[in-house]
Amino acid sequence: MNDIKKFSEGPLLIRGGRVVDPAHKRDGLMDVLVREGKIAQVGKNIKVSGDVSVLEARGLIVAPGLVDMHVHLREPGNEDAETIESGTRAAVAGGITSVVAMPNTRPPMDNVAGVRFILRKAEESGAARVWPTGTITRGRTGESLSEIGAMVGDGCVAITDDGASVANSQLLRRALEYAKVFDLVVIEHAEDRALMADGVMNEGPLATRLGYKGIPRQAEYVAVARDIALAELTGSRLHVAHLSTLESVELVRAAKKRGVRVTAEATPHHLTLTEDAVTRCGTNAKMNPPLRLKKDCEALVTGLVDGTIDAIASDHAPHTRSAKEQEFSVAPFGIIGLETLLPLAVTHLIRKKALSWTDLIRKISLNPAKILKLPVGHLGPAAPADVVLIDPNRTRTITSFCSLSQNSPFAGKTLTGFATVVIVGGRVVMRDGLLK
Amino acid sequence: MNLPRKNILTKNQVRVLIEKMAKTILKTVPEPTAEWVVVGIQRRGVPLAERLGRHLADAGVPRPPVGTLDITFYRDDMDEVALHPIVQDTDIPFDVTGKVVLLVDDVLYTGRTIRSALDELMDFGRPKKIYLVVLVDRGHRELPIHADVAGETVSTAADEMVEVHLEEIDGEDAVWLRSPGKESPGRKGAR
Amino acid sequence: MKDLLGLEKMTRAQIERILETTRPMKALFTRSIKKVPVLRGKTVALLFFEPSTRTRSSFELAAKRLSADTLNIAVATSSVTKGESLLDTAKTLEAMKVDFMVLRHSSSGAPDLVAPEVKARVINAGDGTHEHPTQGLLDMFTILEKKDRVDGLRIVIVGDVLHSRVARSNLWGLTKLGAQVTVCGPATLIPPGIREVFGKKVQVSFNLEEALRGADVINVLRLQRERQEGNYLPSLREYTELYGLNQNRLRLAKPDCLVLHPGPMNRGVEISSEVADGPRSMILEQVTNGIAVRMAVLYMFSGPNGFTLDPSEIEKENNAIEPALRDIA
Numbered sequence: 001m002n003d004i005k006k007f008s009e010g011p012l013l014i015r016g017g018r019v020v021d022p023a024h025k026r027d028g029l030m031d032v033l034v035r036e037g038k039i040a041q042v043g044k045n046i047k048v049s050g051d052v053s054v055l056e057a058r059g060l061i062v063a064p065g066l067v068d069m070h071v072h073l074r075e076p077g078n079e080d081a082e083t084i085e086s087g088t089r090a091a092v093a094g095g096i097t098s099v100v101a102m103p104n105t106r107p108p109m110d111n112v113a114g115v116r117f118i119l120r121k122a123e124e125s126g127a128a129r130v131w132p133t134g135t136i137t138r139g140r141t142g143e144s145l146s147e148i149g150a151m152v153g154d155g156c157v158a159i160t161d162d163g164a165s166v167a168n169s170q171l172l173r174r175a176l177e178y179a180k181v182f183d184l185v186v187i188e189h190a191e192d193r194a195l196m197a198d199g200v201m202n203e204g205p206l207a208t209r210l211g212y213k214g215i216p217r218q219a220e221y222v223a224v225a226r227d228i229a230l231a232e233l234t235g236s237r238l239h240v241a242h243l244s245t246l247e248s249v250e251l252v253r254a255a256k257k258r259g260v261r262v263t264a265e266a267t268p269h270h271l272t273l274t275e276d277a278v279t280r281c282g283t284n285a286k287m288n289p290p291l292r293l294k295k296d297c298e299a300l301v302t303g304l305v306d307g308t309i310d311a312i313a314s315d316h317a318p319h320t321r322s323a324k325e326q327e328f329s330v331a332p333f334g335i336i337g338l339e340t341l342l343p344l345a346v347t348h349l350i351r352k353k354a355l356s357w358t359d360l361i362r363k364i365s366l367n368p369a370k371i372l373k374l375p376v377g378h379l380g381p382a383a384p385a386d387v388v389l390i391d392p393n394r395t396r397t398i399t400s401f402c403s404l405s406q407n408s409p410f411a412g413k414t415l416t417g418f419a420t421v422v423i424v425g426g427r428v429v430m431r432d433g434l435l436k
Numbered sequence: 437m438n439l440p441r442k443n444i445l446t447k448n449q450v451r452v453l454i455e456k457m458a459k460t461i462l463k464t465v466p467e468p469t470a471e472w473v474v475v476g477i478q479r480r481g482v483p484l485a486e487r488l489g490r491h492l493a494d495a496g497v498p499r500p501p502v503g504t505l506d507i508t509f510y511r512d513d514m515d516e517v518a519l520h521p522i523v524q525d526t527d528i529p530f531d532v533t534g535k536v537v538l539l540v541d542d543v544l545y546t547g548r549t550i551r552s553a554l555d556e557l558m559d560f561g562r563p564k565k566i567y568l569v570v571l572v573d574r575g576h577r578e579l580p581i582h583a584d585v586a587g588e589t590v591s592t593a594a595d596e597m598v599e600v601h602l603e604e605i606d607g608e609d610a611v612w613l614r615s616p617g618k619e620s621p622g623r624k625g626a627r
Numbered sequence: 628m629k630d631l632l633g634l635e636k637m638t639r640a641q642i643e644r645i646l647e648t649t650r651p652m653k654a655l656f657t658r659s660i661k662k663v664p665v666l667r668g669k670t671v672a673l674l675f676f677e678p679s680t681r682t683r684s685s686f687e688l689a690a691k692r693l694s695a696d697t698l699n700i701a702v703a704t705s706s707v708t709k710g711e712s713l714l715d716t717a718k719t720l721e722a723m724k725v726d727f728m729v730l731r732h733s734s735s736g737a738p739d740l741v742a743p744e745v746k747a748r749v750i751n752a753g754d755g756t757h758e759h760p761t762q763g764l765l766d767m768f769t770i771l772e773k774k775d776r777v778d779g780l781r782i783v784i785v786g787d788v789l790h791s792r793v794a795r796s797n798l799w800g801l802t803k804l805g806a807q808v809t810v811c812g813p814a815t816l817i818p819p820g821i822r823e824v825f826g827k828k829v830q831v832s833f834n835l836e837e838a839l840r841g842a843d844v845i846n847v848l849r850l851q852r853e854r855q856e857g858n859y860l861p862s863l864r865e866y867t868e869l870y871g872l873n874q875n876r877l878r879l880a881k882p883d884c885l886v887l888h889p890g891p892m893n894r895g896v897e898i899s900s901e902v903a904d905g906p907r908s909m910i911l912e913q914v915t916n917g918i919a920v921r922m923a924v925l926y927m928f929s930g931p932n933g934f935t936l937d938p939s940e941i942e943k944e945n946n947a948i949e950p951a952l953r954d955i956a
Contacts, residue, residue: 203819204819204820204823205819205820205821205823205824206820207819207820208818208819208820208821208824209635209795209824210735210736210757211735211736211754211755211756211757211758211792211795212735212736212755212756212757213756214819282736282740322712325712325714325740326712326713326714326740327713327732327734327735327736327737327740328734328735328736328740329734329735329736329755330734506651508665509655509663509664509665509693509926510663510664510665511665514665514929514930515931516931517930517931518930518931518932518935519930519935519936519937520648520926520927520929520930520935522644522647522648523648523651523652524651525651525654526651526654527654555664556663559658559660559662559663560658560659560660561659
């Protein structure tokens with residue numbers, strides 16, 4: 001037995017931490033033994049001998065590695081904003097061991113070659129696991145179905161035209177039906193494009209004051225209602241991305257009650273920021289869906305608490321400084337979020353007692369893995385040894401990011417609850433903020 | 437602003453002085469019957485100009501028309517003035533070309549105000565001749581300018597201030613001298 | 628205050644000071660030499676990302692009458708077209724040591740983006756659907772000149788309020804000066820939450836006849852012909868029928884009601900020629916006043932700390948400006 005080397009690769013004992021593993025209803029002081037990239041054993045006072053590194057985890061939360069089911073890695077096409085390498089390093093810095101890559105790259109991931117490209121790049125340079133998704137429609141143009149089956153065969157875990165809704169209801173119906181063949185989840189960016197028009201922020205008095213075109217909240221929940229209706233019609237699995245309004249939460253809640261196979265996610269920024277951030281953060285508060293009102297933040301938290309919202313996902317959307325340093329109406333939508341997902345959740349949900357640790361780990365690890373049928377998100381026997389150690393009391397002011405892009409409204413904010421050690425496939429890839 | 441102050445001229449002295457100035461003007465300006473006009477520099481040059489106009493009329497010469505001039509737009513120090521002054525009226529309801537102009541101000545100090553006033557007047561036309569008339573000449577000129585008629589010449593230190601008060605604006609006729617140096621010399625540097 | 632970004636950010640006292648200073652500026656127009664040397668040696672860059680002959684000429688003449696040099700930069704390309712970014716353009720002008728940037732842009736907030744990045748004073752000459760502060764000021768000056776007050780007046784703004792920066796600047800300025808403002812137009816062209824933004828002094832009406840009763844001033848907004856394509860209204864004909872200002876409607880207002888229009892007019896659409904050319908029309912007076920107001924603005928903002936009202940403000944502004952300047956240096 002010896003003390004852990006900086007970045008251990010051999011057998012590893014994580015000792016004395018508070019293990020939170022909702023899949024196995026574990027929450028208590030336990031040890032976790034990792035061997036050959038897999039979880040070997042979880043239990044109290046594990047005795048080991050031989051060449052095993054020890055990681056002292058007293059005072060830390062030991063959880064399955066976090067799964068962010070909504071990430072834009074920008075490769076291929078916008079490597080100046082982010083790459084698979086930089087994006088997965090940012091993920092690891094934030095305690096995330098699995099990222100689900102959205103397919104709205106340039107060109108869009110609408111075929112097997114695209115999916116293979118992502119997987120090969122992730123293999124070569126990814127610090128975390130990358131799970132590719134494919135587009136619902138060819139070229140993400142909303143006109144005809146992509147070769148969904150082929151992409152699934154090569155490792156695509158979901159289909160989505162994220163960035164836009166599938167406007168044609170008939171086409172979305174077909175996609176939902178077709179996805180059933182593979183028990184594939186269809187992720188919808190729920191938005192009525194015509195109603196959104198060329199809006200850039202939440203519609204209302206503030207937009208009127210600033211002279212910005214508004215996006216009415218109805219632009220989202222009109223689409224949420226339609227998407228749920230189609231999921232109900234087809235009996236297929238629908239996942240609604242980044243909910244932003246109270247009404248959307250209510251629609252999902254009612255649908256779940258009726259037995260519709262729908263799941264939903266919320267982003268940390270929609271949970272914690274209101275449209276007022278636009279006046280403080282400018283284009284770093286421009287995202288789609290836009291930030292809404294306090295009542296929406298509260299409804300989203302309630303939705304998380306009562307299980308209406310299954311997951312928290314970052315919608316990490318990197319943009320270069322020059323892209324964001326433009327006129328508000330011209331700058332692109334989106335903010336980065338991989339590195340702030342965990343501390344925002346701890347600061348705003350755990351510390352304010354909205355969620356327990358078990359609940360939180362469910363939302364940011366177990367549930368996304370289940371929705372996408374990924375083998376991660378739990379510490380079961382022989383599961384991939386993706387583990388995160390979280391210091392629940394560590395407080396830090398956010399100054400810079402590992403991501404190639406820095407477009408975050410949270411820069412300068414002081415947050416609590418950071419990952420201190422990240423293990424992917426049994427290998428320590430991050431320790432105290434240092435990446436391997 | 438609450439520096440120790442000393443009265444230089446009383447109400448009566450100011451009034452006598454202005455009458456005296458009117459007489460000096462009549463002696464200084466040849467052919468006072470020629471077309472002449474009075475222009476007062478905002479602000480205290482304006483009531484002064486009006487009073488002089490009345491005194492001149494009383495002396496029997498044709499009463500000259502009186503105009504007002506605000507020199508703000510012609511100042512040479514606007515880059516340093518953080519607080520842009522309220523711009524007062526410039527009202528010259530006559531053509532100055534070919535006229536004899538009595539340019540009137542309360543205090544003549546560096547001469548910069550007069551330089552501005554002369555430039556501005558020239559933009560109104562081409563006067564035949566301009567005479568400068570001031571109530572108090574306190575010295576310390578920074579430009580080659582002198583008064584043709586000065587009611588009183590006061591010797592002052594550079595950091596002193598001469599304040600002319602006129603009934604029309606200040607509710608009293610008086611001239612005060614404020615000296616920062618004498619009673620609280622330590623404040624000199626702070627000003 | 629370094630920049631004039633909008634009337635929202637100005638206090639009543641600041642607005643009043645500019646309006647007070649406009650009067651002597653306008654008096655200069657009657658002189659044979661209409662030019663004074665107050666901004667001699669200063670450079671005013673006219674940065675127009677959106678074509679506007681009137682506003683640009685007005686600013687240019689204002690600058691020239693104060694003896695400033697002007698630099699015309701018309702950026703023909705639309706803001707969405709890729710090219711040099713707005714900030715790059717602004718920084719380039721900054722390197723050329725211009726003292727003022729008069730900025731017209733189709734994107735709301737564009738001047739707010741530039742202002743903190745440059746030492747030059749940024750004067751908003753209209754940004755998107757946000758503000759057009761000098762238009763607001765010149766409208767108020769025109770009203771003040773004829774009515775001697777703004778406080779307590781009943782003012783109607785009719786037309787495409789939703790897309791109008793003129794309306795927003797008017798609303799900020801007029802409400803700060805105590806006017807009762809009614810905005811009138813089809814519900815499709817009234818911005819959401821307008822009373823939450825501008826307060827209870829602002830009324831909304833969909834009926835022009837009702838709105839006009841007892842009005843002291845009516846400000847008619849330009850109707851962009853594109854609005855028909857956006858389905859904000861079924862046809863220009865119907866718009867004119869419901870919201871066009873004509874002689875019959877004008878009779879409903881007070882007998883001395885002023886008619887304002889920011890121009891350029893669509894005669895026979897939002898305003899009849901009879902009204903536009905009639906005795907209550909202030910439209911040409913507004914053009915004259917526009918120059919005077921812009922002169923007052925350039926003059927007031929040319930101070931070492933920008934526009935300063937009282938000494939306590941100098942201290943504040945110094946603290947606000949200095950660090951930014953250090954960054955640039």
